[in-house]
Amino acid sequence: MDIAIIGASGYTGGELIRLLLSHSRASVVCATSRKLAGKPVTSVHPHLGGFTDLSFSNPAVDAIDADAVFLAVPHTAAMKYAGDLVDRGIKTVDLSADYRLPKEVYETIYEVPHTRYFTAPYGLPELHRDEITGASFIANPGCFPTGAILAAAPLASRARTIIFDSKTGVSGAGVNPTATTHYPNVGDNFIAYKWTTHRHVAEMRMEISRLGSAAKCYFTPHLVPANRGILTTAHVLLDEPIEQEEAEALYRSWYGDEFFVRLQKPSLATVRGSNFCDMAVECEGTRVVVVSAIDNLVKGASGQAIQNLNLMTGCRETDGLTGVPLVP
Ligand SMILES: NC(=O)c1ccc[n+]([C@@H]2O[C@H](COP(=O)([O-])OP(=O)(O)OC[C@H]3O[C@@H](n4cnc5c(N)ncnc54)[C@H](OP(=O)(O)O)[C@@H]3O)[C@@H](O)[C@H]2O)c1
Structure with a gap:
């Protein structure tokens, strides 16, 4: 092609x-x-x-x-x-x-x-593979929504409130520098921005409701002194408590066959440069904490876009995307 x-x-x-x-x-x-x-x-x-x-x-x-x-x-x-x-x-x-x-x-x-x-079609293959396959035009998801929605999806239909707290590296803002992304504001610093107003919350709400959930959905992003990566902590508040074993089984049933979702302790470093979304889940009664990590430029953008193109054109879904993350 x-x-x-x-x-x-x-x-x-x-x-x-x-x-x-x-x-x-x-x-x-x-x-x-x-x-x-x-x-x-x-x-x-x-x-x-x-x-x-x-x-x-x-x-x-x-x-x-x-x-x-x-x-x-x-x-x-x-x-x-x-x-x-x-x-x-x-x-x-x-x-x-x-x-x-x-x-x-x-x-x-x-x-x-x-x-x-x-x-x-909204190009999140793990949730919309059938719609994406063979499509002629795909809307690739935002970087924050990718890690957030994948983290909350398995529990969304049981949730009453979901709070996404995300930390992003600076490349999420694109190549042109601004006062916010200027080194003295980013290096040796850590800020929250658009605490309640970031535009990506609309995508999160759209997808969470498409999963049959009436949960209220909130999102606050933070900027960390890293070039790449988004770590999202999703606080999923349920009506009924869930046991750790049941939650882990639920996540395995959703993602066990997904090449690009790894159920393992997430960190920015272990997904860097790759199309993986790593996540892990921990339960505390009616509160479940799910933490996910992606590389914003790969699973959060270009890698996912290629994953979508592969599905649109009948290529192997992983073609071009099997590079191993770069650690340390
Ligand atoms: N950065 C991320 O992590 C990330 C993640 C997910 C989604 N996205 C989205 O992906 C898109 C690109 O993001 P990016 O971070 O790569 O941005 P970027 O680094 O600012 O690059 C944008 C590119 O678009 C070109 N451009 C700007 N206006 C244009 C126009 N009117 N017509 C044609 N070309 C134009 C610019 O090139 P010239 O000025 O040289 O023409 C530049 O190459 C954005 O919509 C962004 O929201 C970004």
């Missing part, structure tokens, strides 16, 4: 190129950047030196010649490309938020009109 990446100079774009190098059926033929058109991809992704001689380009969307496209651009930019790609029958995975939510919810939460809306 010939692959085009729109937004290839950013963090998730670079990660798509890195991961696709080991895909057996995909090769990147087009990597776009408006600012860097004509420059080698390695000018901003020097870790790919020796692996690619591709240069950035900036073609019009109707000049993109590829079997599949990843939209690795900010929200509102993706909706400018998505409709035309779908019209041309090009399999597309959108890493932005533009197609994850119902239109009215999107417009309220993101405070922008949606100019080219259609519905798309």
